[in-house]
Amino acid sequence: MSSQVSPEEKSQRSEGPSAGGRRWRQQAWVPYLFLMPFMVLFVIFLVLPLVYALGISVFETRLVGGTAFVGLDNYLRAFGDANFWQGVRRMVVFGVFQVPIMLGLALVFALVLDSGIIWLRNLFRLGFYLPYAVPSVVAALIWGYLYGPSFGPFTQLAELLNFPAPNFLSNTWMLASIANIVTWTFTGYNMIIMYAALQSLPAELEDAAAVDGAKGWQIALYIKVPLIRSAIFLTVIFSIIGTLQLFTEPRIMWAIAPQVIGDHYTPNLYAYTLAFTNQEYNYSAAISFVLGAVVVVFSYTFMLLTNRGELRSR
Amino acid sequence: MTPVAGKTTSSRKLRRKRGINTILLFIFLIYSFLPLFYLIVSSTKSNAELFSSFGLWFTSAFHLFSNLREVFTHDDGIYLNWLWNTAYYSVVSAVGATFVATIAGYAFAKFRFRGRTPLFALILGSIMIPQTALAIPLYLLLSKVALVNTPLAFILPSLVFPFGVYLMRVYAEQSIPDELLDAARVDGAGEFRIFFRVALRILAPGFVTVLLFSFVFTWNNYFLPLIVLNDPTLYTITVGLAAWNSQASAGGGAQALFPLIITGSLVGIVPIIVAFLFLQRFWQGGLTFGSLK
Numbered sequence: 272m273s274s275q276v277s278p279e280e281k282s283q284r285s286e287g288p289s290a291g292g293r294r295w296r297q298q299a300w301v302p303y304l305f306l307m308p309f310m311v312l313f314v315i316f317l318v319l320p321l322v323y324a325l326g327i328s329v330f331e332t333r334l335v336g337g338t339a340f341v342g343l344d345n346y347l348r349a350f351g352d353a354n355f356w357q358g359v360r361r362m363v364v365f366g367v368f369q370v371p372i373m374l375g376l377a378l379v380f381a382l383v384l385d386s387g388i389i390w391l392r393n394l395f396r397l398g399f400y401l402p403y404a405v406p407s408v409v410a411a412l413i414w415g416y417l418y419g420p421s422f423g424p425f426t427q428l429a430e431l432l433n434f435p436a437p438n439f440l441s442n443t444w445m446l447a448s449i450a451n452i453v454t455w456t457f458t459g460y461n462m463i464i465m466y467a468a469l470q471s472l473p474a475e476l477e478d479a480a481a482v483d484g485a486k487g488w489q490i491a492l493y494i495k496v497p498l499i500r501s502a503i504f505l506t507v508i509f510s511i512i513g514t515l516q517l518f519t520e521p522r523i524m525w526a527i528a529p530q531v532i533g534d535h536y537t538p539n540l541y542a543y544t545l546a547f548t549n550q551e552y553n554y555s556a557a558i559s560f561v562l563g564a565v566v567v568v569f570s571y572t573f574m575l576l577t578n579r580g581e582l583r584s585r
Numbered sequence: 586m587t588p589v590a591g592k593t594t595s596s597r598k599l600r601r602k603r604g605i606n607t608i609l610l611f612i613f614l615i616y617s618f619l620p621l622f623y624l625i626v627s628s629t630k631s632n633a634e635l636f637s638s639f640g641l642w643f644t645s646a647f648h649l650f651s652n653l654r655e656v657f658t659h660d661d662g663i664y665l666n667w668l669w670n671t672a673y674y675s676v677v678s679a680v681g682a683t684f685v686a687t688i689a690g691y692a693f694a695k696f697r698f699r700g701r702t703p704l705f706a707l708i709l710g711s712i713m714i715p716q717t718a719l720a721i722p723l724y725l726l727l728s729k730v731a732l733v734n735t736p737l738a739f740i741l742p743s744l745v746f747p748f749g750v751y752l753m754r755v756y757a758e759q760s761i762p763d764e765l766l767d768a769a770r771v772d773g774a775g776e777f778r779i780f781f782r783v784a785l786r787i788l789a790p791g792f793v794t795v796l797l798f799s800f801v802f803t804w805n806n807y808f809l810p811l812i813v814l815n816d817p818t819l820y821t822i823t824v825g826l827a828a829w830n831s832q833a834s835a836g837g838g839a840q841a842l843f844p845l846i847i848t849g850s851l852v853g854i855v856p857i858i859v860a861f862l863f864l865q866r867f868w869q870g871g872l873t874f875g876s877l878k
Binding site for chain 1 (some may be wrong): 606608610614617618620621636684686693701704714723724742744776780823830843846847853860
């Protein structure tokens with residue numbers, strides 16, 4: 272439709288580029304038209320459910336008397352709900368250990384690959400990234416079998432060597448076992464993000480530093496790492512969000528080791544159980560919002576901390 | 586990059602360093618491949634052999650083909666259903682989501698308009714929303730319009746891919762020069778013509794990247810299909826495999842479902858791995874322009 276050139280536009284064209292500004296204003300609706308398909312879907316499938324959830328979170332469905340407005344009662348209940356906060360605490364412990372290990376490994380690998388002081392660079396880049404393509408359901412299933420005491424190869428190896436086999440699916444080990452699955456899946460992904468940022472740094476930088484007598488690891492630590500901090504920042508934020516929302520891995524492990532993982536092992540698992548096992552949709556919606564708030568608080572705290580660090584270093 | 590002075594000593598030193606680095610990363614490479622290797626090995630074993638043989642090596646018998654037959658015929662061949670469903674949902678969602686995200690990303694990159702910054706911040710911020718916060722009300726709303734338990738219940742919400750808008754915006758900003766658009770405007774081309782004839786062609790690599798990301802995202806998604814699809818014939822591979830796993834664990838392994846799950850997992854990741862290997866240029870390209878901002 273717009274491929275037709277209207278006479279008006281033609282006359283503007285003859286007026287030359289100076290008329291651009293006027294035509295610009297005339298077509299102010301064009302960007303909105305471009306945005307419309309996405310925004311319509313965004314509003315229907317993202318904003319609307321959120322508003323709806325916010326709405327139902329201030330109601331309660333009772334066996335007697337039907338649905339009643341209860342104000343902030345569900346939120347007050349969430350704030351005092353030990354099951355929920357236990358899950359949050361567990362995810363914080365998980366994140367404090369798992370995220371630095373995963374991102375630390377990713378950063379070291381990215382720096383080594385970027386330095387070029389290595390053979391088989393493409394094999395590593397591809398091989399490390401490959402687990403990211405595996406669905407987390409499948410990753411959790413495979414690792415679940417690898418951990419398993421009945422036919423898991425780790426137990427078999429330990430028995431062969433007469434070691435006491437650690438039970439990876441026990442209470443003591445479960446969190447670490449899940450952390451390992453997440454690390455396996457996402458280290459390569461984060462590495463590629465950092466590697467891509469490193470590759471976009473100008474090569475002269477390294478040469479200049481080398482001329483000044485800086486060693487390889489000094490260049491990496493003091494020059495390259497600060498320059499890719501926005502990429503690292505991105506990986507940290509994604510990791511915080513992902514950790515607090517952990518669902519698939521514990522849900523699969525729940526089937527494999529039901530006595531270890533209960534219905535509130537992670538906050539998301541808890542919200543899911545509340546909604547689909549207990550039919551407590553209202554309370555589940557409130558729990559989800561509190562979890563969303565927790566995610567925002569952690570992400571925002573991290574942003575503030577890093578911003579302060581940057582100010583100090585200036 | 587290679588130092589010029591002191592050639593012989595430094596090149597020997599460099600080779601040693603290179604060797605150490607390679608060995609260190611090789612350890613992690615083994616770790617990355619181990620579960621996939623285990624999956625391949627296990628898919629060649631019968632249920633009894635899974636329990637009786639060493640997990641990380643093959644047995645003399647080769648049961649891959651009988652396992653595959655079992656996967657595709659179990660429960661009237663429901664796995665084939667899942668495979669088809671997953672492909673169908675993923676392709677439709679990915680194409681739709683990418684197209685919509687591309688137009689939006691282009692608009693954010695190449696137009697100045699009122700509300701541009703807050704709108705973009707809103708879209709980016711939506712990445713932080715917990716999946717339960719969305720999926721549960723989505724389920725309730727979809728059941729009100731009788732869409733729950735239909736393919737659309739999974740496809741329509743999957744069309745919203747905010748990260749794709751972000752990627753396309755960055756890509757469009759970097760790859761399309763304003764002068765080119767202005768030249769086309771001076772030539773009298775309308776904005777839609779410019780987008781379809783000029784911009785889309787330049788955006789093609791970014792388009793393929795976002796297509797891949799959203800395809801894999803939908804293919805691997807578990808939470809949303811778990812909630813909005815309850816009929817086993819509508820399941821995706823991830824939901825189906827998880828259901829088999831629950832059955833197998835509940836039955837204490839008596840049902841001999843383990844070879845089924847293992848072989849089914851292998852078949853389910855083959856399309857993704859193939860797409861990944863053939864289109865790796867785009868994957869990495871996508872992460873490059875995603876991380877620059």
